[in-house]
Amino acid sequence: MFTLSLSTLRDRRQLFAGALVAIALGVALVQASLHVLTSVSDPVIPAGLSAAERDEMREGFVGASVVMGLQAPLVVFLAVFVVGSTCSFAVAQRRRDLALLRLLGAGRGQTRRLLVTESLVLGAAGALCGAPLGVVMTWIQTRVLEQVGFVPAGFQPVYWNWGAVLAAGATGAGIALLGSWNAARRAGRVRPLEAMADTGAAARVMTPGRWCAGVLSLALSALLVAGGQAADPIGAITIAMALSVVGAVALSALSPLVVPLVARLFGLVFRRSLLGGLAEANIRDGARRNASVAAPLITLVALVLGLSGALGVLARSIGVEQERLTRGDLVVTSADGASAARLAGIPGVADVSSQLAVPASVTAKVRKDGARAARPHTFDERVVAVDGAAYERARTLAPTSGSLADLHGDAVAVGPAVSAEGFSTPRVGDTVTVTADGVERVLRVVAVLPETLEIGDEFLIAKDALPTALLAAAPGESIVTVAPGASVDEVAERIRAAGIGDTESVAQWAQGKADVQQDGNDKVFAVLLGLAGVYALIGVINALVIATAERRTEFAVARLSGLERRQVVRMAVVEACAVATIGLVLGGLVAAAGMAGMAKSTAAATGTAIVVVPWGTLAATVLGAFAVTVGAAVLTARAATRERPAALAAART
Amino acid sequence: MGQNLLDRAEGSQAARAGDVALEMRQVVRSYGTGEARVRALDGVDLTLDAGSWVAVMGPSGSGKSTLLQCAAGLDGVDAGQVLLFGEDLAGADDRRLTRLRRDTVGFVFQNFNLVASLTAEQNVALPLRLAGRRVGGAEVRRALDGVGLGDRGRHRPRELSGGQQQRVAIARAMVAKPKVLFADEPTGALDSTSARVVLSLLRRMVDGAGQTIAMVTHDPIAAAAADAVVFLADGRVVDRMERPSARRVAERLASLEV
Numbered sequence A: 001m002f003t004l005s006l007s008t009l010r011d012r013r014q015l016f017a018g019a020l021v022a023i024a025l026g027v028a029l030v031q032a033s034l035h036v037l038t039s040v041s042d043p044v045i046p047a048g049l050s051a052a053e054r055d056e057m058r059e060g061f062v063g064a065s066v067v068m069g070l071q072a073p074l075v076v077f078l079a080v081f082v083v084g085s086t087c088s089f090a091v092a093q094r095r096r097d098l099a100l101l102r103l104l105g106a107g108r109g110q111t112r113r114l115l116v117t118e119s120l121v122l123g124a125a126g127a128l129c130g131a132p133l134g135v136v137m138t139w140i141q142t143r144v145l146e147q148v149g150f151v152p153a154g155f156q157p158v159y160w161n162w163g164a165v166l167a168a169g170a171t172g173a174g175i176a177l178l179g180s181w182n183a184a185r186r187a188g189r190v191r192p193l194e195a196m197a198d199t200g201a202a203a204r205v206m207t208p209g210r211w212c213a214g215v216l217s218l219a220l221s222a223l224l225v226a227g228g229q230a231a232d233p234i235g236a237i238t239i240a241m242a243l244s245v246v247g248a249v250a251l252s253a254l255s256p257l258v259v260p261l262v263a264r265l266f267g268l269v270f271r272r273s274l275l276g277g278l279a280e281a282n283i284r285d286g287a288r289r290n291a292s293v294a295a296p297l298i299t300l301v302a303l304v305l306g307l308s309g310a311l312g313v314l315a316r317s318i319g320v321e322q323e324r325l326t327r328g329d330l331v332v333t334s335a336d337g338a339s340a341a342r343l344a345g346i347p348g349v350a351d352v353s354s355q356l357a358v359p360a361s362v363t364a365k366v367r368k369d370g371a372r373a374a375r376p377h378t379f380d381e382r383v384v385a386v387d388g389a390a391y392e393r394a395r396t397l398a399p400t401s402g403s404l405a406d407l408h409g410d411a412v413a414v415g416p417a418v419s420a421e422g423f424s425t426p427r428v429g430d431t432v433t434v435t436a437d438g439v440e441r442v443l444r445v446v447a448v449l450p451e452t453l454e455i456g457d458e459f460l461i462a463k464d465a466l467p468t469a470l471l472a473a474a475p476g477e478s479i480v481t482v483a484p485g486a487s488v489d490e491v492a493e494r495i496r497a498a499g500i501g502d503t504e505s506v507a508q509w510a511q512g513k514a515d516v517q518q519d520g521n522d523k524v525f526a527v528l529l530g531l532a533g534v535y536a537l538i539g540v541i542n543a544l545v546i547a548t549a550e551r552r553t554e555f556a557v558a559r560l561s562g563l564e565r566r567q568v569v570r571m572a573v574v575e576a577c578a579v580a581t582i583g584l585v586l587g588g589l590v591a592a593a594g595m596a597g598m599a600k601s602t603a604a605a606t607g608t609a610i611v612v613v614p615w616g617t618l619a620a621t622v623l624g625a626f627a628v629t630v631g632a633a634v635l636t637a638r639a640a641t642r643e644r645p646a647a648l649a650a651a652r653t
Numbered sequence B: 001m002g003q004n005l006l007d008r009a010e011g012s013q014a015a016r017a018g019d020v021a022l023e024m025r026q027v028v029r030s031y032g033t034g035e036a037r038v039r040a041l042d043g044v045d046l047t048l049d050a051g052s053w054v055a056v057m058g059p060s061g062s063g064k065s066t067l068l069q070c071a072a073g074l075d076g077v078d079a080g081q082v083l084l085f086g087e088d089l090a091g092a093d094d095r096r097l098t099r100l101r102r103d104t105v106g107f108v109f110q111n112f113n114l115v116a117s118l119t120a121e122q123n124v125a126l127p128l129r130l131a132g133r134r135v136g137g138a139e140v141r142r143a144l145d146g147v148g149l150g151d152r153g154r155h156r157p158r159e160l161s162g163g164q165q166q167r168v169a170i171a172r173a174m175v176a177k178p179k180v181l182f183a184d185e186p187t188g189a190l191d192s193t194s195a196r197v198v199l200s201l202l203r204r205m206v207d208g209a210g211q212t213i214a215m216v217t218h219d220p221i222a223a224a225a226a227d228a229v230v231f232l233a234d235g236r237v238v239d240r241m242e243r244p245s246a247r248r249v250a251e252r253l254a255s256l257e258v
């Protein structure tokens, strides 16, 4: 039996190489994720930095570990999905071989054992190749994090942790085994008769298992779309990711059902060409094959479009929310409080609410993550100095308790950021200690503001509680309301002329907030889908190579019956286009469902249903999908037609 | 006791003359449903004596391949009985059918069905190894020698001509010493010289080792090499000819095809 495996290995290099590549890369990627995740979760912060630098670095690491915490399960899923589908596809491709073995007296158990042994060997080989590759991947993933600024330049991750290496290897080998286990079970039922059919009787594509996986995941996706209303960004990204993943599994499982439709479509498009009918028949006949190639593509498209759409909605809704919460005509950004104070004197200005960022630390007793007792925690970024009454006029965000009208004297309001950062908020009447310019003061909490989509400020302090010199030097933003009858443009011009600062409309300012968020989102996207996306893409190419390599005989017969080599290659290209179409349409469908869910939840949160179609990403995805599948199809079809057709067609099986 | 052992040893090689190797009674096998329903076998009665060679002939689509597949237990039947050495195939589970394929039946096909990745020797040894038997190199080489391919043991199928591939397939069928060999157009893809070699090998299996052969063919010359010819039309046995000659077979076939 072992000879048989070995010689099959020699003869079906592409098949085994494809599975090996999928396993090794999957193992490497999982290993890299685990290494980077543990490295950023427990970073070594170099000594000799200022407190502020250390804080900034620590914050970066926290962001990195949150994103890597999402990336790791995504990578594990992709590895499981790609390895599983590649291995079971590889087994399905050998159906005829297996039938012949059965015909010659192999029992069900023997066929199963053969496949399982093979996948064990393959899984072990993949894990071994994956381990050193994982070191390279760890380096790449760290450079991505460094590039987007999550970790400081020159950050050294852990490159070799036996736990991570073994876990990744076991994942890869285990999934290879599981993937072919199921296929092997089915292969055990291959009827010997199939060896005799000339074309290899088409196996049933929609197996009960496939139906079951498809329908269950579809139901789960529907639940995610309907119920997935996340308030915070990370929650929204998590749900979008989960939906992309589950939806992609569902539609990948059910994709053989749409293959005939797409085949018909291509038949109509290429009606006039000689190859049209042939391609249509081939696409339909190769439903299993085409579904296998489309599966990683569906996942990739769903993830790329779903995530970039979700992140786009997130950024846009922050802009919408900020615009809605702000009552005024202009937002003036000034370099110091002294300039901002001159705003009230500009002709045509009816009202000004300045928010000055003052360097100060606040120590409050708060709880985090459900810890029992509230402990003193120091928020040392900055506080925002406001005039309570003016702030209340310019911002429509109503406190959940207390009143902003009381924000004067020794008073403080708890801003949206405290709860957004996961702390329990102090209650109205509690006291907090504020240290500004070396002076410590105890202030009373008079209001607690609710969480907003934008993280916002931690504490708002009445201006009269802070030293004037500190206020005069603090940079800030001021919301300006123009007097009735005065022209907004003219007032803006006067503010600029007076050298107070930059002015923009509230809408422009809110858009700026959205843009800042989008910048952050792009970084998250790069970290999440950079390597994982490349892996999924390799999965697509892999499946295509396996699929085409197994068609050598079919191509040879087509050429013997009169097709030129060029025509055979073109036929393979048409089929690759059909596969790309299936991947794009189904992946896009998943993303669209996610978008519908988000539109519903943003409508509830901001009053406007926000839909963002990431056109740039969409165009790149469509072009990329066609380019990659067509490129891979041309190369593999050319390779598969290199031999003389007569030799191949004669040596059947 | 000694007699008993001898009996069994002999039984595994060939049944004694006079035994019935295969009996088909009123076998029906149809494909498709509704409008597209085809009765490939429509009440076939057929008896094959052990140690005999029967050719099955008939127009294309008359059910020859289906008959062979049902007789060998590769395909189930809708109605009727298939008895292989007295054992009813209808009730047999996969385990018994697997054992049957290991010990009792062998196959040769028009398109050879060799495993492309294995050498000739490995292909010949495959059924024995699947049956869990130790395979001596000498045994395999003797089988290849027997079909005149002693020097081609290390070649892979694609390096062999069609006739040579078919001889490897026959060596593979011979080495397992099946009691019944089912052959579907074994000479169909061969030139006449190769075909003659293959037919003489089959004759040797019947006369030398006492094996039984059921062979589908559309070539009257090939059919004439058999002991008897059964004619099939529209899924029914319409005629049987003992000690056939090529001319008589061709005439009978022509009358069926109009």
Ligand SMILES: Nc1ncnc2c1ncn2[C@@H]1O[C@H](COP(=O)(O)OP(=O)(O)O)[C@@H](O)[C@H]1O
Residues within 6 Å of the ligand: B031, B032, B038, B039, B040, B058, B059, B060, B061, B062, B063, B064, B065, B066, B067
């Ligand atoms: N797997 C199948 N599915 C549907 N119809 C079949 C199948 N196999 C054979 N048939 C039909 O059964 C009839 C007999 O086929 P077959 O036994 O192959 O004929 P022969 O070998 O004599 O040419 C034909 O009409 C054929 O179309």
Ligand SMILES: [Mg+2]
Residues within 6 Å of the ligand: B064, B065, B066
């Ligand atoms: Mg036939």
